[in-house]
Amino acid sequence: MYLKILFRLGFPWLLVTNTILADSVFDPSTNTITLSHVLAGDGSSQTESIYATNVRITFNEVISTGTSWPPVIHPSPWPAELDFFDMRNQELTISYITTPDNSIELKDVVIKIDSVLGFEYSESIAAGLSDFKFRYVLDESLPIEWRNEFEQIMANLQRDIPIFAKPSWFSMPVFAWRSDAEPPLPFISGACICGGGDGGAYDWMSLEISEWEIENDNVHRYSVVPHEYFHVYQISHADLSGLKWLMEGPAATLESIYVQEHYGIDYFSEAQAPFLSELVLESPSLYESFTESGESDGNYSGSVFLTLILAEELQRQGFSESKAYRMIMRDFFQAGPNLDNWKTTFAEIFAMSLSSFYSKIRNYNLSYEGLLPSEELTISKIFTSQ
Numbered sequence: 001m002y003l004k005i006l007f008r009l010g011f012p013w014l015l016v017t018n019t020i021l022a023d024s025v026f027d028p029s030t031n032t033i034t035l036s037h038v039l040a041g042d043g044s045s046q047t048e049s050i051y052a053t054n055v056r057i058t059f060n061e062v063i064s065t066g067t068s069w070p071p072v073i074h075p076s077p078w079p080a081e082l083d084f085f086d087m088r089n090q091e092l093t094i095s096y097i098t099t100p101d102n103s104i105e106l107k108d109v110v111i112k113i114d115s116v117l118g119f120e121y122s123e124s125i126a127a128g129l130s131d132f133k134f135r136y137v138l139d140e141s142l143p144i145e146w147r148n149e150f151e152q153i154m155a156n157l158q159r160d161i162p163i164f165a166k167p168s169w170f171s172m173p174v175f176a177w178r179s180d181a182e183p184p185l186p187f188i189s190g191a192c193i194c195g196g197g198d199g200g201a202y203d204w205m206s207l208e209i210s211e212w213e214i215e216n217d218n219v220h221r222y223s224v225v226p227h228e229y230f231h232v233y234q235i236s237h238a239d240l241s242g243l244k245w246l247m248e249g250p251a252a253t254l255e256s257i258y259v260q261e262h263y264g265i266d267y268f269s270e271a272q273a274p275f276l277s278e279l280v281l282e283s284p285s286l287y288e289s290f291t292e293s294g295e296s297d298g299n300y301s302g303s304v305f306l307t308l309i310l311a312e313e314l315q316r317q318g319f320s321e322s323k324a325y326r327m328i329m330r331d332f333f334q335a336g337p338n339l340d341n342w343k344t345t346f347a348e349i350f351a352m353s354l355s356s357f358y359s360k361i362r363n364y365n366l367s368y369e370g371l372l373p374s375e376e377l378t379i380s381k382i383f384t385s386q
Helices: 003-008 144-160 211-215 220-237 245-263 267-275 284-288 290-316 321-334 342-350 354-363 379-383
Strands: 024-027 032-041 049-064 083-086 091-098 105-118 121-125 133-138 171-178 191-195 203-209
Touching: 032 091, 049 091, 133 144, 144 220, 144 245, 144 379, 191 220, 203 211, 203 220, 211 220, 220 245, 220 321, 245 267, 245 284, 245 290, 245 321, 245 379, 267 290, 284 290, 284 354, 290 321, 290 342, 290 354, 321 342, 321 379, 342 354
Parallel strands: 024 091, 032 083, 133 171, 171 203
Antiparallel strands: 024 032, 032 049, 049 105, 049 121, 083 091, 091 105, 191 203
16 A cells, blocks of 8 residues: 555654654564654655654565674664655665564565554655655764754755655764764764775764864864765765765865855865865866875865866856856756766766866966855755756
């Protein structure tokens, strides 16, 4: 049966806001599954989604039994996994499931639902709003002011840069802690969108917030959040792992635009421009590689430089400022480039070949002067305006 409709036929008056979520549990004695929290959507921005907790279901078909996945791989405080019901093909992906006696411990089980017996809480997410679910693990080592600001930043970003859940990409834990405290788990460190390794076949956002930045009110303690959030947006559309400047340049540029918009600080000039290297003028193609650009791209200064020049060249083609940045930050990624076709996608979106673009770099001075976005440019103008 259609899960979206079934959720609405449940118990909307049971609004429990302090539910402690666990992983999904299969009870063989009753042939029922309790999903701690589940998102139902179709992967698009055109229809509403449903989020619900403690959903009890029966099933009539196992499409994939997934893989064995003992819970020791994700010890506390790893948050409970979210499950996803794909409304297009009526399939439920259970991220992690166990039994009361732990005799079954599986990851990525796919089933067909027979019926929804009930649930504890549900809410509708209107079409066009971000339905990708972040699960926060904010360490108490962080000041309450930081935690409050983090949640406000995430709300701003999800409003202005919506990320839409789909079967393979619908949720991510976010771990944040102060750098002089113990990390939440041994395999989590730094600031990144990370995955694999000791963390297993999952992805997570890592936000190790510098003790010095907190004590000295450095804005990077906040600006790292939009930077990493934008990587989640990029990954939701494109497969460009390892391609440096077209991933890090737009992310670091967006970071600075966010800081300019919300804190009134010229982060471009204060934190990025001072690290510019002549290498970006001499060999811009080296900035496609983390290894080749190396220390010459301090704080992604060269990657930002290339992004700013690309925006300038697009404006010289006749595009408005907001349209130029929209093409770079939204249109290019929504075209779904990968490591095999990204150069072709670049040429199609920007109406210039990559080699032609690189040939223009030498025409610029090694400076952000004259390239910085106007103070009127906002995140919402880039992503939500037409």
